[in-house]
Amino acid sequence: MYHHIKKLMFTVRVDQPDPRFGNMLLEQFGGANGELAAAMQYSIQGINCDDPNCKDLLMDIGTEELSHLEVIGSLARLHLKPMKNDIDAATYDPLIAIAGGGGVALCNSMGNSWTSDYLKITGELDVDLRSNIAAEARAKIVYERLIDFTDDAGTKEALQFLMTREITHLRAFMIALDSLQKPPLVIGQIPPTPGIVDQYYNTSTGEGDNGEIDVSGPWNDPAEVEIVDSPALAGYQVLSATPEASRTTLDDGATSKSPAKRTRKN
Numbered sequence: 001m002y003h004h005i006k007k008l009m010f011t012v013r014v015d016q017p018d019p020r021f022g023n024m025l026l027e028q029f030g031g032a033n034g035e036l037a038a039a040m041q042y043s044i045q046g047i048n049c050d051d052p053n054c055k056d057l058l059m060d061i062g063t064e065e066l067s068h069l070e071v072i073g074s075l076a077r078l079h080l081k082p083m084k085n086d087i088d089a090a091t092y093d094p095l096i097a098i099a100g101g102g103g104v105a106l107c108n109s110m111g112n113s114w115t116s117d118y119l120k121i122t123g124e125l126d127v128d129l130r131s132n133i134a135a136e137a138r139a140k141i142v143y144e145r146l147i148d149f150t151d152d153a154g155t156k157e158a159l160q161f162l163m164t165r166e167i168t169h170l171r172a173f174m175i176a177l178d179s180l181q182k183p184p185l186v187i188g189q190i191p192p193t194p195g196i197v198d199q200y201y202n203t204s205t206g207e208g209d210n211g212e213i214d215v216s217g218p219w220n221d222p223a224e225v226e227i228v229d230s231p232a233l234a235g236y237q238v239l240s241a242t243p244e245a246s247r248t249t250l251d252d253g254a255t256s257k258s259p260a261k262r263t264r265k266n
Contacts, residue, residue: 012074012155014075018150021152023092025079028146030104035071038135039069041120043063044062046062140163198226199227205233
């Protein structure tokens with residue numbers, strides 16, 4: 001059950017409307033990382049959620065995102081309003097000016113219609129929470145960029161509020177994920193194939209035009225994973241589940257052996 005209260009979650013004001021910037025704001029109204037997408041994603045995840053605690057979290061934040069949609073929509077409307085009767089302003093986006101009368105529409109900043117394809121919903125709570133963490137991080141970056149493109153004080157205040165709430169939500173989703181006490185690499189029910197899961201394929205090799213070289217890091221530490229150098233260039237297929245691979249037959253009838261574990265030089 002929803003109930004609309006005739007008061008914005010954050011009161012917006014615009015001292016100097018900027019239709020060009022209003023068009024940019026539509027990215028957070030009807031874009032892939034916008035407030036409608038967030039509201040729908042979290043709410044539908046909540047409907048699907050069997051965990052009563054996380055269900056409450058998802059519905060709480062999903063509902064708040066609808067309030068954010070109202071804030072960003074009201075802000076965009078104030079910036080777009082001159083398009084209604086100003087020909088110079090209307091040229092920034094004729095579609096909004098002529099078809100929408102200088103009002104907001106469920107589209108992104110390029111005029112592409114909102115789509116439910118933006119939503120990431122799997123029905124696996126830990127996977128969905130990870131998607132939500134990433135969604136909040138992306139939205140935070142979008143708000144940062146919007147803030148950089150306006151000098152209007154009231155607009156900056158509203159965007160700062162919305163940006164800050166993204167971090168609040170991101171933190172809540174991170175804590176919820178931790179509360180599941182599920183190892184980060186345990187996803188779903190079917191375990192990965194032993195051996196293969198611990199192979200790191202070094203498939204970007206050589207020296208680049210800008211001096212890029214192969215590097216070592218925690219992700220390809222030989223103490224943690226088996227490093228397989230350039231499988232395609234070496235002419236073999238890494239098909240075995242164990243480092244002690246059996247010989248595999250290639251298309252031309254030749255045989256090859258999976259490489260032994262090697263030690264990377266620092």
